[in-house]
Amino acid sequence: MIIEAKNVSRTFRSTKKAEGFKGALGLLLKPEYQSHDAVKNVSFSIEEGSFNGLIGANGAGKTTLLKMLSGLIAPTSGEVRVLGYDPFKRPIDFRKKIALVMGQKAQLWWDLPGVDAFDLLRAIYDIPSPVYKERLNRLAELLDVTKHLNTQIRRLSLGERMKMELIGALIHWPKVIFLDEPTIGLDVLAAHKLREFLKEFNRVEKATIILTSHNMEDIERLCSRVLILKTGEMIYDGKPEGLTKKGECRLRVRLMQKPTADELAGVSGVPAAAIKTPNGGPEADGEAEAEDEAEGHVDRDSVYFTTKVDLIPTVLQKLMAKFTIVNMGIEEQSLESVIQRLYTQA
Amino acid sequence: MNTLAKLLRVYAVQIKNNFVREAVYRVNFLAGMATDVVWIGVEFTLFTVIYANVPQLAGWTKPQVYFFLGIFFASDALFTTFFQRNFWNFSDLVNKGELDILLTKPVHPLFLALTRWINLTNLFNLALGLGIVVRFGPEAGFQGGWRWLVLAMWLLVGMSTQLLLRFAFSIWIFWTERSWAITRMYYQFFQFATKPDTLYPKMIRYLILTALPFAFISSIPARALLHGLSWGEYAGLAAVLGCFLAFNTVMWRLGLKRYQSASS
């Protein structure tokens, strides 16, 4: 196991500040603290050479966890081991073997071409010249930025800039790579290229990668394993396929009549909990609607049944016997919608 | 020894990279020089106007004050060249979390933070300052010869003082988000360095020799070169600089601790 976390928690304590000068004075004299658990009792272990996705809504504790793994902050309790080291002690050997890429924080010089920045990293990581040259050529080729190596970073597009950041992060051939939202702000094509590269790098170099992202395509295409955090707690750890139940789908039916969920359950044989009606029903709270809007196909007049594919004909027959169907359709369950449901579930 | 060699290699690349960067912005380079030339002009005019009215100021003759200004500009140019801009960016380091990246690198993060920006073009100002020293040295009573080596040493003392002081004023960024008020205060106090310390009334003079040792930037070096210092003054200098070094080290550690406990 290359990374191990045992019962890791992280609590932040911050001072409450009241308004204005009086508040500032109060802060000096009698500070009031509020604590906030960013990560709660999380345990997992990660195999060498695996590609892992870490997902969760904003503020779920992803970045905090990543920072603990890369040694930027110490866990409040629990134990973290990365490559056999205690990350927070940050021994030099540990730092030489890891890389942290933050999509929102650039480490390269704005006014310099990429090569010069990489040259500095070469000195920092003590990379012998021939090895450095070979790696740089390979990375640049894989990422298709060879012709941009001598262009000022500021003159590059966001996608090219991110590729440069990646080269900078990988030039020392890290064993463990932490990627915090590497595809943020990138267009579809650029994100796709980046993903292809990461996949290739992981496959060929056997580097262990942990990636956080809000882009479900990143997770679907790359990760053999997903860890899902929700308000600091781990709510899922396993294969991405395990999230979407095999053979299950959503049946959308538009009826002339307006029956309640219980009536529908009685008629169709599908449990009421798996039915969503336009005028209420178990799933029709505000959050679930928000979820549908995010999916981009809100049909407020339709009823949704979540059920097994092979049961659909039976359900339809039963419904047709009692109601008039105006319109209908079957929808796949995407990873995105499943995860959105996980985020919003209480 | 190995780490030292590595730091030197890293520094060499930093210098090269900064050279490349500056070559791209030639206008900034000229403008930076112009700013300092005007600044030197203003300080010279001020003293020229004053010496047009009095023959001596607290024992300093006109060439001696010019000599002092030369030392001041030379040692300030050293600081500006090698450190100034890194301090301008110090607040981003903490507020924008750029320190995160530095902490994961296998080199001391402070080393990387303080060597990132080097303004080689400011070496022109060093030459200007030294030119003033050469021009007015003989009239001021500076005898030259092997003393040039001593002068170089004093310039380094002046630069180190400014480095330690600026650091002591910048480190508060770990505790307050609005650091510009403190930065401004630094530049206000810095004004004290632009006049010889013996001009100041006792209270201020005591202050700029101890708690806010701005006199070490140029007053003490100029006096040492022209008249020599007493052993007490040497001891005081070493003690004060030592204290600042210790203070900065402790504050850096505390600050880093706080940074790591506060960041999410």
Next chain:
Amino acid sequence: MKWRIAALVNGFKDATAYRVEFLFEVLGSAFVPAAIQWVLWYAMFKIGGANEIAGMGYSDMIRYTMVSLLFTQVRGGDHDFELQEMIRSGQLSNYILRPVGLVEFVYIRGMAPKLLIAGMALAVGSVAGMFFGISPGRLLGAMVMAFIGNVIHYQIGAALATTAFIWEEAFSFLMVKNMLVSLLSGELLPLSLFPKNMQWIWQSTPFYLYVYGPVQYSLGHWSHAYFFQQLAWSGVWLVIGWVLIRASWGLGMRRYLSLGG
């Protein structure tokens, strides 16, 4: 007119959002230059043994320094930096779409704290003036002049800021201007101390209207007639500044827009 008032109110709020810092900053930036001036006078008169320099004795110098404090903080000289920063960073594009004059907008917003300082300085000056025999009428007139000086100063800064259209930034130019101003406005020393053959230098810039002029009038060294003559001069400078801004921003914007904003 409405947006001008709104901009002013916004500027007030911005300046007073951090009252303690604001006060500290004003006091700090007033105290240190004054302390240094005082140090120089002390060295010249008490240590150097001079009795009179350019017609001024030690107490005259101290009076000059004290009164100059009322005006040095009014003269301003930071919101032109805001303009150059906008040009440099490309934020300008956000502003040119709005139906207000950018140069004026930035000025009005930045003027608010200076108005506040001018008010405070007037209050402090009037009270202190009662003990030192400075007439409140003269003080008020002097403050008007200092405030016109503030406008001229901004005009020059705004015109200089347009060099950022050509060279990406104008930071150094503005710094140079501020340094010249600190010497030629009379903030560092009374301008009458300049040797006879150097007097023309400060006389040919409008900078003396910022500090030296107001101090001379407050202290009664200028007659009313001479003051109004100088005030007329400041009007001429205002017009020159206005023309400068029109020309430089007209040229600069054309360049900016032709480059694609």
